[in-house]
Amino acid sequence: MNESLTPQVIAALLGGAVGSVRNFTRKGEKPRLTEGLMNLLVGEIFAAAAGVYFTGNAHVAMAAVVGLGAGAVGSYALDALQASIPEGVKLVVTGWAERMGGKQKDEET
Numbered sequence: 001m002n003e004s005l006t007p008q009v010i011a012a013l014l015g016g017a018v019g020s021v022r023n024f025t026r027k028g029e030k031p032r033l034t035e036g037l038m039n040l041l042v043g044e045i046f047a048a049a050a051g052v053y054f055t056g057n058a059h060v061a062m063a064a065v066v067g068l069g070a071g072a073v074g075s076y077a078l079d080a081l082q083a084s085i086p087e088g089v090k091l092v093v094t095g096w097a098e099r100m101g102g103k104q105k106d107e108e109t
Contacts, residue, residue: 012051016046021036050067
């Protein structure tokens with residue numbers, strides 16, 4: 001466990017959190033908690049992978065910068081996936097996300 005959680009991975013995760021949250025909050029619509037958590041999760045996965053793959057242990061600051069970009073790219077990839085899937089699949093995924101993260105109340109109704 002200690003071998004996998006190196007300072008470079010921690011720095012990449014911190015950068016990935018900033019990148020994914022920044023991308024998520026720049027959307028024009030009102031943010032939802034489930035979408036925000038999914039963006040954060042995907043951004044963190046992208047950031048950790050990129051931090052390990054592209055940086056060495058001696059370059060912790062560079063891992064944070066790589067994580068920042070990778071977190072934003074992961075969030076953009078999730079947005080592209082949501083835009084490209086059909087509505088039926090979107091309903092299933094949204095229902096699953098609401099079941100896992102708690103039901104969201106629509107303020108429009």
